[in-house]
Amino acid sequence: MDKYEQVIELAKRRGFLWNSFELYGGTAGFYDYGPLGSTLKRRIEQIWRETYVVQEGYMEIEAPTIGIEEVFVASGHVGGFSDPLCECKCCGEAFRADHLVDKIVAVADSLNNEELDKVIKENNVKCPECEGDLGETYEFNLMFKTNIGPGAGRQGYMRPETAQGMFVDFLRLARFYREKLPFGATQIGKSYRNEISPRQGVIRLREFTQAEAEIFIDPNDKKHANFSRFANTVINLYSDEGQDREEVEKMPLGEAVKNGIIAHEFLAYQIGLTNHFLQRVGITADKLRFRQHKKDEMAHYAIDCWDAEIETDRFGWVEVVGIADRTDYDLKAHAGVSKTELSIYREYSEPKIVTQFVVKPNMGKLGPLFKGKAKAVADALKALGQAELEQDNITVVVDGEEFTVPGEIVEFADETVKISGENIIPHVIEPSYGIDRIFYSTMEHAFEEEMVAGKEDTEEEARIVMRLRKEVAPVQVAILPLLTREELINPAKSIEIQLKQKGLLVSYDDSGTIGRRYRRNDEIGTPYSVTIDYDTLEDNSVTIRDRDNMKQIRAPMEGIADLLHELIYMGKDFESAGKAL
């Protein structure tokens, strides 16, 4: 049994992860989060919110999970997220139909399926593997399609990423942030991709949770105001160049920016933040690295892109976060499809006084002369220089047609104008998190099986313990009366109420022996157990047990809720929190 199997087995047994629709045989690519899994996941998300929304100030929005066609035309998902596939009738291999014919026709990727089939047939293209006949081309789009409204309605798609919601709301967001860069917005929610063959548990799902931030920054200023926070943070960097040598370098972020390894401060800050977040939810530092996209794998519009990768036992390095400088690509794309300018006005610190050469065609005269072509002629005139305009008859060519314009109806001059600012299209920095993958990694890195002494020094036995960070553990305190006796149950119940009022996640358990209950809680990662025994009735004190080292202290019942709260959230030292036992 490898670690993946052990973790998945535990997750299933203890209510973290269940295969969806199991009652009906299950469906690949979907998982249910059980009671503990759901809680753990929410706590990871909560820390993400704390990091990005509260600390960084990138407010959360909530856009629909169903999107309309235009959005995904602009994002490129309608065209680029689907591939024309055709399969060999003989060996069953699937191929990209457009790739098969790209040597035959130059514009292979712009052909539709019928045209592709025609080219394949006419040129007698065969299966590259076995020379067999090829079947018909069909479209495979990774987006789930749906209909909006009754009847034919309108084509809708389940969103394949949450990012588009922030882009579509750009103008509203800009207004909300009083049109001052940088600003950002976040979204945590479900995304959907109809993967061909999802596998590897929760690593590749058809419905998964993303947490994304879209941060809009000044394209001319990619410094980060708070960069000093991470300038000295040492990160495992697996750079483009480092990958050629298969070498991960440990380097402070400040140095990486200075050396030009990371494109700029803003991106480096995001890497620092991601590193901070992942370790806070329990990812082991030396199983975490940042891998730079190689030039050829990076989207053509991106300047620089780094993936946070986590090492897992079975799957090796798994990509869990992508951090990219997407430039102005997305805003430009949406501006194009929506025919709306998506930019922000930036005032100069001092207005610029510029001398411009201005051409002013007299439209009152151009109109009657050129009728419908007048506008095009005027535009052509505006592109000319002084020398050409000074002629008596000016010749311009519009749509291959030559027009002669009398010089006297075109005025031009050098004019001095004051320009106090400009419209700029912000660049987008995008950290994009796969929460489910982080969830799994958190569990795997917390999972440990150790040998401990058994009862009364019998031989050693295995103890499974989930060393989840206290902040993310789905149960924070177990309340255990030592024996199932009413006189112990009553004070235990009263402690349970106190802790719940303090907002702690508690679980009361009086079934089975105390040792069994400790082990049950070790397995689900409960950091502290509070045991009520007969001494409690004498002196109002209880035992608190630490999950990680099984050590115990004695602390008064009075103020127990505050004490546990401090242990869990304030990093209070355990052994000095009470009398050691």
Added chain:
RNA sequence: GCGGCUGUGGUUUAGUGGUAUGACCGGAGCUUCCCAAGCUCUGAACUCGGGUUCGAAUCCCGGCAGCCGCACCA
């Protein structure tokens, strides 16, 4: 989607053409003053569908799911 392997209580496992073994587990009770103790009782399974057969969980075919490889993975 293609190919290979696999599928027995919640978990894990034995086994066979005649309805299934054990362990852990869960529940009730007894016992028990701190690390999966013990005792009693109890709960719970042959992945689904079709075929062959008097009879299928076992043999055959197909579906589904899991794992591995290929392809795919903005």
